[in-house]
Amino acid sequence: MERIIKVRGLCKSFILGKTSNNVLKNINLDIYEKDFTVIMGSSGSGKSTLLYSIGTMDYPSAGSVELLGKEINNIHEKEATRIRSNDISFIFQSINLLYDLTVKENITYCGYLSNRNKKEVNKRTDELLERLDIKDIENKYPSEISGGQQQRVAIARALINSPKVIFGDEPTGALNSSTGAKVLDILTELNEEGQSIVMVTHDLKAASRASRLVYLKDGRIDGDLSLGRYNEKDSESREKKIFEFIKSRGW
Numbered sequence: 001m002e003r004i005i006k007v008r009g010l011c012k013s014f015i016l017g018k019t020s021n022n023v024l025k026n027i028n029l030d031i032y033e034k035d036f037t038v039i040m041g042s043s044g045s046g047k048s049t050l051l052y053s054i055g056t057m058d059y060p061s062a063g064s065v066e067l068l069g070k071e072i073n074n075i076h077e078k079e080a081t082r083i084r085s086n087d088i089s090f091i092f093q094s095i096n097l098l099y100d101l102t103v104k105e106n107i108t109y110c111g112y113l114s115n116r117n118k119k120e121v122n123k124r125t126d127e128l129l130e131r132l133d134i135k136d137i138e139n140k141y142p143s144e145i146s147g148g149q150q151q152r153v154a155i156a157r158a159l160i161n162s163p164k165v166i167f168g169d170e171p172t173g174a175l176n177s178s179t180g181a182k183v184l185d186i187l188t189e190l191n192e193e194g195q196s197i198v199m200v201t202h203d204l205k206a207a208s209r210a211s212r213l214v215y216l217k218d219g220r221i222d223g224d225l226s227l228g229r230y231n232e233k234d235s236e237s238r239e240k241k242i243f244e245f246i247k248s249r250g251w
């Protein structure tokens with residue numbers, strides 16, 4: 001499989017007054033196309049910082065990051081914005097829909113920003129509304145729908161530009177287990193169709209969807225587990241395997 005992310009010697013420090021908080025310490029990591037890569041680690045281990053550094057949302061303090069064949073550690077903000085609207089997408093725990101726009105408008109708006117062909121965007125929006133089971137609420141506003149529905153809208157929005165990678169930062173973190181499972185089913189299905197996904201989580205059920213699990217501890221990679229494709233039938237044994245693995249890393 002093709003490599004889509006190459007990280008070498010990545011360090012990230014936050015300077016607070018006279019002290020330097022070294023959050024990422026010499027990370028070396030390759031992430032591959034079509035994988036469902038999950039980054040796990042306890043709270044504060046640097047998962048979000050790593051995700052943002054490889055996803056053009058933040059800059060490394062040292063080291064290099066290549067995303068889709070392009071070095072991104074020194075790119076201008078304008079170029080980072082271009083990459084984020086054309087090549088990749090993010091979904092977050094806090095869903096961040098635009099509250100003055102309807103469900104449908106939230107999706108098309110994002111599409112229009114990078115694709116001038118409105119007809120094409122509208123057609124793809126309709127497909128995504130069907131696919132994510134939100135067609136019946138297309139004219140509602142975010143405040144009128146549930147959290148699970150909002151996250152499905154966010155996924156539709158993330159897909160409107162057919163991103164090469166979807167980055168997720170605890171996308172099920174604010175959902176209850178059944179609406180969370182529905183969101184995970186969607187991500188799993190997309191991945192089965194070849195969508196590359198890189199997701200941060202500290203939830204075992206979410207992690208069990210991974211084809212590969214990377215464990216972060218104190219800003220260093222402290223484990224890398226290959227899991228193969230998710231299969232609902234062996235979800236329990238996957239969860240057990242992951243639990244044993246992270247426990248052995250000091251979870």
Ligand SMILES: Nc1ncnc2c1ncn2[C@@H]1O[C@H](COP(=O)(O)OP(=O)(O)O)[C@@H](O)[C@H]1O
Pocket residue numbers: 014021023041042043044045046047048049050
């Ligand atoms: N923008 C920031 N400014 C200062 N410190 C930060 C910033 N972002 C993260 N940190 C610090 O980096 C550490 C790791 O944070 P984070 O990557 O969010 O961890 P995780 O996602 O694994 O919970 C924490 O100590 C956090 O306080």
Ligand SMILES: [Mg+2]
Pocket residue numbers: 047048049
């Ligand atoms: Mg985080």
